[in-house]
Amino acid sequence: MEKALFLILAAVCAVAALNVVLQRNPLYSALSLIATLCSLAAIFITLQAQFIAAIQVVVYAGAIMVLFVFVIMLLNVTTAERTIDRHRYLKFLAIPFAGLLITEVFYVITRFPQAQMPTGAIGTTESIGVYLFNQYLLPFEVTSILILMAMVGAMVLARREEKGK
Amino acid sequence: MVPISWYLALSAILFTIGVVGVFVKQNAISIFMCIELMLNAVNLTLVTFSSFFNEVSGQLFVFIVMTVAAAEAAVGLAIIISIFRNRESINVDEANILKL
Amino acid sequence: MTEFIIISLIKIAVVFFILLTVIAYLSIFERKILGWIQMRPGPNRVGPWGLLQPLADGIKFLFKEDLVPAAVDKVTFILAPMVAMIPALMTYAVIPFGSEIELFGRTIPLHITSINVGLLYVFALTSIGVYGIVLAGWSSNNKYSLLGGLRSSAQMISYELALALSIVGVLLQAGTLDLQQIVANQAGTFKIAGIPVLPRWHIFWFQPLGFIIFLVSANAELNRIPFDLPEAEAELVAGYHTEYSSMKFAMFYMAEYANMITASAIATTLFLGGWRGPFVDQVPILSVIYFTLKVCIFIFFFIWLRGTMPRFRYDQLMNLGWRVLLPLAFLNIFISATISLFVS
Numbered sequence: 305m306e307k308a309l310f311l312i313l314a315a316v317c318a319v320a321a322l323n324v325v326l327q328r329n330p331l332y333s334a335l336s337l338i339a340t341l342c343s344l345a346a347i348f349i350t351l352q353a354q355f356i357a358a359i360q361v362v363v364y365a366g367a368i369m370v371l372f373v374f375v376i377m378l379l380n381v382t383t384a385e386r387t388i389d390r391h392r393y394l395k396f397l398a399i400p401f402a403g404l405l406i407t408e409v410f411y412v413i414t415r416f417p418q419a420q421m422p423t424g425a426i427g428t429t430e431s432i433g434v435y436l437f438n439q440y441l442l443p444f445e446v447t448s449i450l451i452l453m454a455m456v457g458a459m460v461l462a463r464r465e466e467k468g469k
Numbered sequence: 470m471v472p473i474s475w476y477l478a479l480s481a482i483l484f485t486i487g488v489v490g491v492f493v494k495q496n497a498i499s500i501f502m503c504i505e506l507m508l509n510a511v512n513l514t515l516v517t518f519s520s521f522f523n524e525v526s527g528q529l530f531v532f533i534v535m536t537v538a539a540a541e542a543a544v545g546l547a548i549i550i551s552i553f554r555n556r557e558s559i560n561v562d563e564a565n566i567l568k569l
Numbered sequence: 570m571t572e573f574i575i576i577s578l579i580k581i582a583v584v585f586f587i588l589l590t591v592i593a594y595l596s597i598f599e600r601k602i603l604g605w606i607q608m609r610p611g612p613n614r615v616g617p618w619g620l621l622q623p624l625a626d627g628i629k630f631l632f633k634e635d636l637v638p639a640a641v642d643k644v645t646f647i648l649a650p651m652v653a654m655i656p657a658l659m660t661y662a663v664i665p666f667g668s669e670i671e672l673f674g675r676t677i678p679l680h681i682t683s684i685n686v687g688l689l690y691v692f693a694l695t696s697i698g699v700y701g702i703v704l705a706g707w708s709s710n711n712k713y714s715l716l717g718g719l720r721s722s723a724q725m726i727s728y729e730l731a732l733a734l735s736i737v738g739v740l741l742q743a744g745t746l747d748l749q750q751i752v753a754n755q756a757g758t759f760k761i762a763g764i765p766v767l768p769r770w771h772i773f774w775f776q777p778l779g780f781i782i783f784l785v786s787a788n789a790e791l792n793r794i795p796f797d798l799p800e801a802e803a804e805l806v807a808g809y810h811t812e813y814s815s816m817k818f819a820m821f822y823m824a825e826y827a828n829m830i831t832a833s834a835i836a837t838t839l840f841l842g843g844w845r846g847p848f849v850d851q852v853p854i855l856s857v858i859y860f861t862l863k864v865c866i867f868i869f870f871f872i873w874l875r876g877t878m879p880r881f882r883y884d885q886l887m888n889l890g891w892r893v894l895l896p897l898a899f900l901n902i903f904i905s906a907t908i909s910l911f912v913s
Contacts, residue, residue: 310471348516357686368542410481
């Protein structure tokens with residue numbers, strides 16, 4: 305029963321991820337990426353990481369992807385014709401190399417020792433909060449400075465130059 | 470019960486699709502989205518290991534990774550907007566000379 | 570296991586059915602109440618006191634011609650109302666409608682589910698609801714829709730911050746994100762000389778500021794007057810749903826009312842004690858009546874505000890969201906944390 309649920313969610317996730325790469329229109333890629341993120345959040349819930357699942361939807365699908373969609377609409381990016389022909393061979397090389405990468409990874413993970421089932425006591429907000437503010441306080445504070453730097457950087461980079469400067 | 474290798478296999482598939490996307494796409498925003506896909510694949514691996522081995526540090530790391538991805542997306546998109554203002558196009562294949 | 574699935578399915582069916590009926594009748598109540606505020610009777614032709622008007626509206630929506638303009642982006646055009654409607658309906662899975670009732674020898678709690686990140690789940694769905702508006706505005710290939718869509722989504726993501734921060738005070742006080750636990754935390758009353766004077770609801774102790782910020786931000790999230798510049802009829806034709814007709818427009822309409830009822834239900838649960846009231850322990854069915862009454866108070870407040878206030882200009886709106894509500898929300902968190910520290 306859980307295997308069937310996981311297989312359905314994984315199929316949706318993989319198909320949406322494939323759609324991100326295969327679509328020519330960047331807005332459709334963005335919508336497929338949102339579908340991937342939401343199905344990943346559902347998979348996180350099957351792993352009993354409820355806080356991370358909710359945060360994934362709120363931060364990734366609800367804020368970062370809104371930023372992407374706004375920029376796509378602002379720049380009015382449409383499907384462009386392929387103008388440079390000399391890179392066309394790259395598309396055909398990508399598939400065998402991807403196959404090679406997948407084979408290597410599968411080789412590693414099928415030789416993994418079996419692990420015990422998830423117990424679910426650690427995915428709650430409370431446990432993450434306890435660890436975040438005790439052992440991992442320094443990464444938390446540094447992350448806040450990082451976000452401040454990103455905000456200032458984004459505002460400076462995206463600002464229009466004033467006329468006459 | 471779902472064995473751990475299934476989750477890791479899904480993560481590997483997502484990561485590979487992201488890598489292929491970064492190489493193949495010629496729109497800067499699409500490349501950015503494939504990078505986000507790779508970050509999410511790694512998030513899935515971290516959460517899988519965290520919950521199968523009952524360690525909370527995996528999920529904390531995912532929390533930090535999401536924050537860093539948000540910061541990176543903000544700055545990266547600001548850079549893309551600046552490039553668009555100068556070149557009128559965000560095709561990375563065409564941006565191959567330093568002169569505008 | 571199957572019993573659990575069957576009970577959950579029955580609860581979902583009941584909530585869905587009641588919710589769709591309430592949404593339909595909310596439209597007639599809004600028009601009647603707006604009419605009384607404006608000294609006119611409101612719709613009263615169809616049925617006694619106009620009570621069959623939603624039926625007439627529903628039949629009209631079903632039979633109207635569903636126009637898809639030629640130059641729109643078809644996939645996004647058809648997807649947008651669904652993306653607006655589905656999260657609006659999904660939030661009802663975690664709202665506690667009442668305490669427990671005894672049916673056929675089983676104790677059934679009156680909520681569909683109780684997850685321990687309940688409030689974050691509601692905010693996650695609200696964040697997804699922004700996409701419906703953005704995609705509708707963009708795909709319509711129409712200047713007014715695009716402007717309306719962009720303004721509306723900018724407004725919604727700005728006020729989402731103030732909304733989420735205003736409830737952090739409640740979380741500090743209750744210590745949990747689970748909506749059932751938050752209601753349970755508001756049990757009891759304040760007594761002066763043994764006589765119960767005030768119920769121990771969060772609005773009285775110690776979240777009055779959080780309540781006000783929540784109400785204003787919820788109003789902005791719902792795109793209702795005084796924050797309804799995105800749908801301003803006089804300026805933007807009809808904003809982001811200009812090009813929509815028949816069932817798709819009905820879905821936007823229903824999504825807006827569903828969001829309004831959700832906001833009222835969350836305000837009731839967080840600040841007004843949910844289904845709590847006198848004599849709930851003895852007569853459990855009273856809990857549903859109290860919950861409904863409190864939600865109706867908030868819905869009436871939203872409709873009243875619509876009939877009374879003028880509309881904010883866009884820069885005034887952004888100013889209010891970022892420069893007034895956000896610092897007030899931070900102040901509220903600071904005060905709540907200090908009081909929490911001294912109380913416990």
